[in-house]
Amino acid sequence: MLQVTRFFDLDKTIASGIFEGVDYPWQVLPKIGEFIKALGPTLPKEEYEQAGEYIWISKTASIMPSAHISGPCIIDHNAEVRHCAFIRGNAIIGKNSVVGNSTEIKNAILFDGVQVPHYNYVGDSILGYKSHMGAGAITSNVKSDKSLVKINIDGQVIETGLKKFGAIIGDNVEIGCGTVLNPGSVVGKNTNIYPLSLVRGFVKENCIYKNKVTTVCEIVEKQP
DSSP, X not given: OOOGGGTOOGGGOTTGGGGTTOSSGGGGGGGHHHHHHHHGGGSOTTTEEEEETTEEEETTXXXXXXXXXXXXXXXXXXXXXXXXXXEOSSEEEOTTOEEEETXXXXXXXXXXXXXXXXXXXXXXXXXXXXXXXXXXXXXXXXXXXXXXXXEEETTEEEEXXXXXXXXXXXXXXXXXXXXXXXXXXXXXXXXXXXXXXXXXXXXXXXXXXXXXXXXXOOOOOOOO
8 A cells, every 4th residue: 555645745736535445556547537527516606617517726826828727627726828728628727836837737736836837738637736747747547458457566566457557757856858757657666767768667755866878878979
């Protein structure tokens, strides 16, 4: 069992209630849409406005006119949704978060302070408090053979029962530019992932994830 609090400070999200009674954080992924539909109507009308069917946006959030937002969705206080962002639904965007240029969010929870600011794809994933994805970093959420996602943690294989599962990224994680998180990647709190990494499986908290060098580049002068 991986306790949710091993990855997340549940005081740092409007979605804390969705994690009650689960053994593993990814078990909430199929529940995000219905959770939003239930929570949205209870939000204070003086603080949030309903901007469409099952879409609630804080009055202090900043939304660029070119952004596209589909419900169910909640965008919390002081969040920033930038030019041409694409929020496809079943998405919770936390306080002070940034969803940036050409970034796509689908069936995901972004805790408060998350930054996905440049050309990111976040699907079927949970990003913890103040986690950050560098430019072009993405979560790959479906295996190439379309089989159900399994996770190997300390030699124990855990069946998730999910065909679509991107990543669990803990609080204060830094994901380097151009990184691909393979389906079912789980990254613990305070870990740094080097740029251009290919992440698979479980990376524990308080670590630095470095790619091994597999090729040697050669630079030669041009001949006249």
